[in-house]
Amino acid sequence: MAKAQKSTRETIVAAAAKLFYAEGIRAVSVDAVAEAAGMTKRTLYYHFESKDDLIAAYLEGRDQPNLALFRKWFEATDGDLAAKVEAIFVNLARVARHPSWKGCGFLRTTAELANMPGHPAIRIGAAHKKKFEAWLAQVFAEAGIDEAGELARQMLLLLDGSFAVVLLHRDASYMESAGKAAAMLVRAAMPGR
Amino acid sequence: MAKAQKSTRETIVAAAAKLFYAEGIRAVSVDAVAEAAGMTKRTLYYHFESKDDLIAAYLEGRDQPNLALFRKWFEATDGDLAAKVEAIFVNLARVARHPSWKGCGFLRTTAELANMPGHPAIRIGAAHKKKFEAWLAQVFAEAGIDEAGELARQMLLLLDGSFAVVLLHRDASYMESAGKAAAMLVRAAMPGR
């Protein structure tokens, strides 16, 4: 491994990601991020134009890892298509039972910034969810499902619904209910029935 | 009508509700609420112990009206059970197309206060969603559906999912997709099939 240590910028984003996810965007000050990153605020502002810029970098950094995780859970599961989709929800429920779980960072950031519709972080969040939806639509289309796009939309509704509901009630079993609903909808859409 | 004018407390809650919903909890200062209510901050603090107290009053005030609206949409629709449930989503899509729509106040508040798990406002939000779920479960049970409770949970997942997704993408057609998924799940659960 050639890259043994993180750049200053990566250090900052890592500290920001940890704090923003755990506490929320508006609850965390730039001072707090700088301190957690082990530097002064002035140095942080040398690498980032503004707090909004930092928020965007935080979400940007979670885009690919999150997508890869969902794909991994899907591919590591044996069974039919419905079972593979349901596995995503079952794995998510396991993760959501950890005390440090605080919902979906993309959705929470969107909710916090709902009064700033054009904010870069919201655009990044929307693009992230669209990528996941497009991947599902492709998987469904390859399985011969007619309305693959519509089914993928319904999966996203159940996924983001489970993030919201589990955060509200602190009851991860809702994710398993979402998985059952998702599997039912996939099976109903499978060809040759 | 005997009660022609609002009490001071009601005036404050109305101003807070308007601002908190439009801008978010942390983005709105107590000063701004007092000014919108036409009084000084000191007067506001005479009627409310703290900002947290005011946040709780805001959500408490939306509990019954929101539930009544959902019931009204359900009951005003002709057709089978699935059509009546789907009507809730269709009506919600219509509302969500207004420019001033900013998602679900309960869910957004929960997301903003995710770092304060025991906050009174979160408990009020959780209770609100549970009331709606319990009402649906009762409706399903009366229709002779076996796993009425599980089906009600799935409806809540689709409902709250549509709040989150539509807020993110600003595309209300996701609510119609949620309605179609909900109707499909209800029909699959109906007895005598």
Place this chain on the structure above:
DNA sequence: GTCTATAAGCCGATAGAC
């Protein structure tokens, strides 16, 4: 590139008069 120091203003909440 990283530091110390500080600007300029907003925050929730309170003192005390009337």
Place this chain on the structure above:
DNA sequence: GTCTATCGGCTTATAGAC
């Protein structure tokens, strides 16, 4: 019950030295 005035602290962001 409502007011004026203000406290002490925290906010994002910047000036200027090294």
